[in-house]
Amino acid sequence: MIVCTGIEKHFPGGRGVVSCDFAAADGEVTYLVGPNGSGKTTLLRMIAGSLRPDAGTVTVNGLNLRWRADAKRHLGVNLDAFAVDRSLTAWTHILWQARAAGLGTADARAALDRVGLYEVRGKRLTTFSYGMLQRVGLASALLGDPRTVVLDEPLNGLDAEGIIWMRELLAEETARGTCFLVASHIFGEVEATASRVIVLGGGQILFDGPVAELLALGEGPRRFESAYTALTSEFVSYSGKGRWPGVGTA
Numbered sequence: 602m603i604v605c606t607g608i609e610k611h612f613p614g615g616r617g618v619v620s621c622d623f624a625a626a627d628g629e630v631t632y633l634v635g636p637n638g639s640g641k642t643t644l645l646r647m648i649a650g651s652l653r654p655d656a657g658t659v660t661v662n663g664l665n666l667r668w669r670a671d672a673k674r675h676l677g678v679n680l681d682a683f684a685v686d687r688s689l690t691a692w693t694h695i696l697w698q699a700r701a702a703g704l705g706t707a708d709a710r711a712a713l714d715r716v717g718l719y720e721v722r723g724k725r726l727t728t729f730s731y732g733m734l735q736r737v738g739l740a741s742a743l744l745g746d747p748r749t750v751v752l753d754e755p756l757n758g759l760d761a762e763g764i765i766w767m768r769e770l771l772a773e774e775t776a777r778g779t780c781f782l783v784a785s786h787i788f789g790e791v792e793a794t795a796s797r798v799i800v801l802g803g804g805q806i807l808f809d810g811p812v813a814e815l816l817a818l819g820e821g822p823r824r825f826e827s828a829y830t831a832l833t834s835e836f837v838s839y840s841g842k843g844r845w846p847g848v849g850t851a
């Protein structure tokens with residue numbers, strides 16, 4: 602379980618994340634949605650421990666993981682599946698990640714097996730499609746079999762078969778009690794697989810609740826889009842940096 606209390610990050614120019622309180626529960630997929638620049642990745646980076654909050658606390662399973670050597674056993678993270686050294690083979694990449702986290706060969710094998718890539722472990726990542734790289738990223742997050750997993754846009758690059766596979770993986774893992782916190786712009790999948798949805802705009806939480814409650818805010822045949830648009834319209838800009846109250850033009 603992830604619990605964020607009063608978490609804040611301020612960047613120059615007045616952007617960041619403002620006073621976010623929320624929890625992502627075990628056995629559920631909690632999605633973070635919001636316009637470009639609304640603070641999703643910033644929030645995930647603070648939970649992952651790669652960005653220090655200016656205020657507030659993050660706990661995972663009741664623990665502050667910041668200085669724990671066994672953090673990977675509690676929290677799996679993949680924030681950018683394409684930011685890998687593609688000259689490496691899948692095996693070398695995952696094994697290095699495993700070793701850096703104090704894990705071993707068996708953990709690396711289990712993680713690649715879990716995402717269906719063990720058979721092609723000797724191939725270089727240069728030869729991998731975007732969908733395969735997403736699976737490698739997921740393998741990194743699943744190393745050590747953590748009960749809490751944080752993913753940023755894990756569906757980007759997946760084909761239809763990959764998306765169905767991802768749905769099944771989420772269903773299997775949540776049935777085992779795994780907690781997922783996932784940022785995504787793919788509304789169809791959010792609606793199909795979310796237990797809970799958090800909508801961010803301008804670094805603030807605009808909505809936090811079960812997907813059925815979000816749908817109830819919408820109208821017409823596309824209730825998810827309708828509810829989302831009503832909540833976020835004032836925070837959308839086309840610069841990709843989001844629109845922020847009091848910050849001027851984005």
Ligand SMILES: Nc1ncnc2c1ncn2[C@@H]1O[C@H](COP(=O)(O)OP(=O)(O)OP(=O)(O)O)[C@@H](O)[C@H]1O
Pocket residue numbers: 612613616617635636637638639640641642643644841842843
């Ligand atoms: N290192 C940084 N320095 C300054 N501003 C930053 C930094 N990182 C993020 N920001 C700003 O903080 C805001 C939130 O960015 P963030 O990347 O968290 O948004 P996001 O919701 O993940 O966007 P996207 O949907 O495009 O991935 C944006 O306005 C962004 O420009």
